[in-house]
Amino acid sequence: MIAVPLLAFAVIVSIAGSVVRSRLVDDPDATDRQVLVADGVTAVVVTVLLAVAAVGAWTADPVTGGASVAAAVLTVVTAATTGSNVVRLVLAAGGIPTRADNHDDPSDDEPDGTPLRGGRIIGVLERASVAACLLLSWPAGLAVILAVKSLARFSELRAPRASEQFILGTFASVMWACGVAGIGWLIAL
Helix, strand or coil: CCHHHHHHHHHHHHHHHHHHHHHHHHCCCCCHHHHHHHHHHHHHHHHHHHHHHHHHHHHCCCCCCHHHHHHHHHHHHHHHHHCHHHHHHHHHHCCCCCCCCCCCCCCCCCCCCCCCCCHHHHHHHHHHHHHHHHHCCCCHHHHHHHHHHHHHHHHHCCCCCHHHHHHHHHHHHHHHHHHHHHHHHHHHC
16 A cells, blocks of 8 residues: 555645744744645645555555554644644745744734744644544544634634734645545545
């Protein structure tokens, strides 16, 4: 089955892309555009790998037993680790800063460049939880995840751009996790 190695390779590409992005963010000579291009390249490569994995999973026989459990775990890891670049691209398309120091266009009223802190880690946990809920045949878990996240962030959503960042980031993250979980379903069904 080609889908499982492609999921693993997508995780590796995503991690490598994060390393490149991190170095660009730390480089004072790098521009926000270069960081955005790195996100875009990583997102495109990962998306192509996952699309090929989906086709491979759809055309192959389903895995069973221990291999099915391993594929489900890999699917959750893939959903968690591969969505950050796509979420950042969606946020950038919405005009929301996606770089921690955002030195190309500093803002006087937002010195840290983003109204909601901790979103990257929350996004990883959110994607892992969404994929796990779907793979465990518990779609109602998505409502629980989104309710908990909304209640936890409620007091912060009045800040400038915070509600847009919250909505765009959450939708992009959840949709990505649902898509990757769909590949997991194709592998196991």
